[in-house]
Amino acid sequence: MFDRAAFFQRYGVxxxxxxxxxxxxxxxxxxxxxxxxxxxxTQVCTxxxxxxxxxxxxxxxxxxxxxxxxxxIAGALSPMFFTGQLFPVPNLYVGIxxxxxxxxxxxxxxxxxxxxxxxxxxIQPIIATLVLFIAGRxxxxxxxxxxxxxxxxxxxxxIAIGRVLGxxxxxxxxxxxxxxxxxxLHKTVFGRQVLAVGGNEAAARLSGVPVGRVKFxxxxxxxxxxxxxxxxxxxxxxxxxxxxxxxxxxxxxxxxVVVGGTLLSGGRATIVGTxxxxxxxxxxxxxxxxxGVPDPAALVVKAGLIxxxxxxxxxxxx
Amino acid sequence: MMRGxxxxxxxAVVAVLVILTLLGAWRYDGFIGTYNVQTVLRYNSxxxxxxxxxxxxxxxxxxxxxxxxxxxFSSVVAAHLSPYGLLPGLVGGLAAGLLAGLxxxxxxxxxxxxxxxxxxxxxxxxxxxxxxxxxxxxxxxxYDTYFTNLGQGDLLSFMRPEWxxxxxxxxxxxxxxxxxxxxxxxxxxxxxxxxxxIIIKHTAFGRHVLAVGGGTEASRxMGLPVDRTIFLVYVISGGMAGMAxxxxxxxFGAGQPIEGIGWExxxxxxVVVGGTLLTGGKGSIGGTLAGALLLGIIFTILNFENGMGWISLSAYWQSVVxxxxxxxxxxxxxxxxxxxxx
Numbered sequence: 001m002f003d004r005a006a007f008f009q010r011y012g013v014x015x016x017x018x019x020x021x022x023x024x025x026x027x028x029x030x031x032x033x034x035x036x037x038x039x040x041x042t043q044v045c046t047x048x049x050x051x052x053x054x055x056x057x058x059x060x061x062x063x064x065x066x067x068x069x070x071x072x073i074a075g076a077l078s079p080m081f082f083t084g085q086l087f088p089v090p091n092l093y094v095g096i097x098x099x100x101x102x103x104x105x106x107x108x109x110x111x112x113x114x115x116x117x118x119x120x121x122x123i124q125p126i127i128a129t130l131v132l133f134i135a136g137r138x139x140x141x142x143x144x145x146x147x148x149x150x151x152x153x154x155x156x157x158x159i160a161i162g163r164v165l166g167x168x169x170x171x172x173x174x175x176x177x178x179x180x181x182x183x184x185l186h187k188t189v190f191g192r193q194v195l196a197v198g199g200n201e202a203a204a205r206l207s208g209v210p211v212g213r214v215k216f217x218x219x220x221x222x223x224x225x226x227x228x229x230x231x232x233x234x235x236x237x238x239x240x241x242x243x244x245x246x247x248x249x250x251x252x253x254x255x256x257v258v259v260g261g262t263l264l265s266g267g268r269a270t271i272v273g274t275x276x277x278x279x280x281x282x283x284x285x286x287x288x289x290x291x292g293v294p295d296p297a298a299l300v301v302k303a304g305l306i307x308x309x310x311x312x313x314x315x316x317x318x
Numbered sequence: 319m320m321r322g323x324x325x326x327x328x329x330a331v332v333a334v335l336v337i338l339t340l341l342g343a344w345r346y347d348g349f350i351g352t353y354n355v356q357t358v359l360r361y362n363s364x365x366x367x368x369x370x371x372x373x374x375x376x377x378x379x380x381x382x383x384x385x386x387x388x389x390x391f392s393s394v395v396a397a398h399l400s401p402y403g404l405l406p407g408l409v410g411g412l413a414a415g416l417l418a419g420l421x422x423x424x425x426x427x428x429x430x431x432x433x434x435x436x437x438x439x440x441x442x443x444x445x446x447x448x449x450x451x452x453x454x455x456x457x458x459x460x461y462d463t464y465f466t467n468l469g470q471g472d473l474l475s476f477m478r479p480e481w482x483x484x485x486x487x488x489x490x491x492x493x494x495x496x497x498x499x500x501x502x503x504x505x506x507x508x509x510x511x512x513x514x515x516i517i518i519k520h521t522a523f524g525r526h527v528l529a530v531g532g533g534t535e536a537s538r539x540m541g542l543p544v545d546r547t548i549f550l551v552y553v554i555s556g557g558m559a560g561m562a563x564x565x566x567x568x569x570f571g572a573g574q575p576i577e578g579i580g581w582e583x584x585x586x587x588x589v590v591v592g593g594t595l596l597t598g599g600k601g602s603i604g605g606t607l608a609g610a611l612l613l614g615i616i617f618t619i620l621n622f623e624n625g626m627g628w629i630s631l632s633a634y635w636q637s638v639v640x641x642x643x644x645x646x647x648x649x650x651x652x653x654x655x656x657x658x659x660x
Contacts, residue, residue, distance in 0.1 A: 063434075117645075121652040126381065126434055127586070127596055128648070134583050135641020141634035251438060264432060296454070299446030303439040311429045 012312065013260055013276040020283045028290045036286075038168060042160075042236070044282040045170045046071075046229040050249055051256040051274040052181045053111075053222030058257055059185070060218050061198040061266030062118060062125035067226045067253055069136025070110050071246030074103035074230035076140040079149045079240050082156055096156050104227035110136065111223020115216035129219075133250070140242035149240040160235035170232050177225065182271035194218060198266025255281055255302065259309040281305065331591055331608040338615050346622040354618070356501050360469070360569065362614035363503035364389070364562040366607060368581055369588035370507075370514050371558030373606040374551040376589050377518075379531040379598025380426070380433035382552060385559040385585055386578030387445035388418040392563025394452045397573025401460040408468060408564055415560015416553060418444050423552035427545045433552075441582075448575035457573035469569025473502040503565045510558065515603040527551060531598025580637065587644045588613055590651060616643070 024031040050067045057064045080086045082099035089095035110132055117128035162169040185191040193214045196204040205211050226246070234240040260277030262269040284305060288298045342349040368385045375382045396411030418440055425436040451457075459465055474497070518524035526547040529537045538544045562581075567573045590596060591612060592605025617636060 117649070121649055123648050123652050124596060127590075127644075130583060130586065131641050131645045131648070133641075134580065134644065135638045138634055138637030138639075138641060142638060146634050251442060254435075254438070258435070264435065294450065296446040296449035299449075300443045303441075303443035303446070306435065306439045306442075307425055307429065307431060310431050310435050314430055 013273055013280060016259075016280050017276055017283065020280065020287060024283070024287055024290075028287060031290075040279075040282055040286055041171050042168050043286075044278050045168075045174045046232055046246075046249070047252045047256055047278040047282065048174050048275050049177055049225050049229045049232070050222075050246075050253040051260075051278050052177055052271055053218075053225030054250075054253040055257050055260075055262050055269050055271055055274045056181070056185065056194055056218040057125070057222050058254075058262055058264060059194050059198045059266055059269035060215055061201065062215065062218070063129065063254070064111075064114060064219060064222045065126065065129040065250045066110070066114060066132035066136050067222060067229075068246035068249035069133050069140070070107040070223055070226035071230035071233065071249060072137050072140035072242050072244075073110065073143075074107040074227035075234040075240045075245040076144045076149070076242040077106060078103040078156075078231055078234060079151050080143075082153060083151060092153070092155060096153070099156065100159070100231060103231060104224055107227030107230065108220050108223040111219045111221070111226070112216065114223070115219035118219065119212040119215050137242065140245070144240070144242045146243060151238060151240075153238075157235045157238055160232045170236075173228065173232070177228070178271055178275050181221075185269060185271055190214070190217070195267055195269065198263075198269070200267070251302075252278075252281065255306045255309075258306060258313070261313070263313065264310065277309075331593065331605060331612055335608055335612050335615065338612070338619065342615070342619050342622065346619075346626070349618075349622060352496055352499060355496075356472075356499060358614055358618050359504040360501040362610060363501070363507035364565050364569075365581065365584050365588070365614070366507045366610040367510055367558045367562040367565070369585040369606050369610045370510055370603070371555030372582070372585035373589045373592070373594055373601060373603060374514070374527060375433070375555045376586070376594055376596060377527050377531045377598055377601040378548055378551050379534065380548065380551065381586070382422065382437045382555045383434055383582045384418060384422060384437040384440040384444055385555060385562075386581030387441045387448065388415055388556055388559040388578075389563035389566060389581060390575050390578040391415075391418060391444040391448040391451075392560040393567035393577065394448045394457055394563075394573035394575050396465075396564045396567040397457040397459045398451065400463060400465040400567070402463070404464040404468065407459070407463070407465045407567070411564035411567065412557060412560045415556045415558070415563060417556070418559070419553040419556015422556060423549040426552060427549050437552075445575070445578075452573060452575040454575070456575065457567075459567050459571050459573065461571070466568050466571060467502060468506075469503055469565045469567070471502045472499050473505045474498045474500065503569065506561065506565065510561070511603060511607050518601075518603055523547065523550065528599055528601070531595075531600070533599070580640075583640065583644065584610075584613060587640065587647065590644070591647050596648075596651070613640075613643070 030036065050071070054064055054067065078099045081102055082089070082092070082095035089098065114129050114132060117123050117131065118125050158169060159173070160168070160170045164172055185194065193204070193209045196207075196209050197211050197214050201211060229249070230245055233245050256278035257274050258264060258277070259280055260270060260273030260275070262273060281302060284301060285298045288301060289295065339350065348354050368389065372382055372385060392411040392414040395414040396407045399410040400407040422437055422440050425431050425439070426433050518527065526537070526542050529542055530544050530547050534544060566577060588609035589601070589606050590609070592602055592607070592609035594601030594606060616639065620635070620639065
């Protein structure tokens, strides 16, 4: 027998992606060029990276609204390190290493704060991460006084725009993160525990899963991913603007996760799905813009897409 | 002994509110002066309205993240209609908010999608529509009609007798003058809160709201109209956001498609501070008003501190303070509800 629901659940995103590509090949001029591919890939990278962290959080039945603000914190702090603004650095490479490591770790620490609120006080994840969603961007703005920090450090910028084998370096970063986290989610004990917590927290606790530690870790990972994405954004722009880095990212990331087929209630998750989901969302936006639809209208379409994806999820569950 | 005496969260908020007001009055010149009070009330009435709608939604155990962009959307609609007069602007803006609320309600009750996803999507769609309608810029309102009176006017100023402002008219005249110079948007908000409190306390719908929040399944089994109740609270929240949008356009003279960022947080914070449980089932309309006022007063005090030069806080500190505030409140609420269970 052909199970239609199961088919869509498994291949729905891929199918949508293929249809979008075919549509674009037929309609959009100059679609099948390497430039189009590069543009779309670089725009989707940060969404996928943040989406990976978000997938893990959602897999435990949580949500992380603070990702965009954590990106802003990491992005705003990094130039202070490699330009030697905070403390003198011996040479540029040490500065860059610190400017990469510290902001990512700091974003991770803020992620741990989210985890602390969720586990220690049993505060709903929406509200707990709302705290840093508001305060996080404020922290980034306060630490830079809201000023735009422009820099010209090609060595640092290569993490976004450098190319390896003709592919932008940030795409490689994205692929590594996707592959590693897909492996962790599906093949390791920790991955099983993540899904167990999301599937049935009480049962997971009774069967000895360290629920608190698992939740702590997923918010930590989400923070780290946001930090990486924040650095990529500033490396791409060769400037850090605390007001803009990662603005609205929580929506894009959640949308990618949901469209990719991860259950919002937790317990079932797919990292590759999130990658495909982000590609679908990016491609829809590209298709609309390339065919002369204004950007705000693309927002409305994205909203419809999110609702449609969640609704389809519900149908197959029912 | 004080046995059996419990300090309710709303009482605590009111106490803090009074203490902060006294502190402000003692520390700053003009803090409780007519001008400052009117300004604070005029500005914060928008947030108070949004918080009222949010309070209804949270009482049912839901959440409405779309209020900010719905207000922005309504402000654009109202600004476009303002050349036709006060009423078209008001009704149009309100209708825009109600429409957004209706869409939220339909997605949540008919498609059975989680409130925070549904309202997140509406947030995107409303802000996209606002930008489209406004052509990516703010839309100035017409000053030829009475539309700007809604946000900038003082409702009772026409009945202000001259002797109130006379030299040495005494304290009673001062109080009367104070009341008569109460800003119009504050009257709108006050009326909405009185209506909201009556609805919650004295109507079947109000009972249903709290019952649904207390236990959706139990309410369904008891035969309460669960879906209709949930439907209505999102329409109410949309309507309140719409009204706030009308006031926004009228007060600042322009429909602003990118305003409203972070309003949902302000509203949620006010509701939670006011003692309404985030899990639903228990809440206080008066507490929400006190919570909204408290947030407003905290920012006013920060502004005054800035003015005195003791501290120098940029506008960016606002969001940090707002976040810290929310943090303190949710942690306290979590601790209190744990104690209540124990």
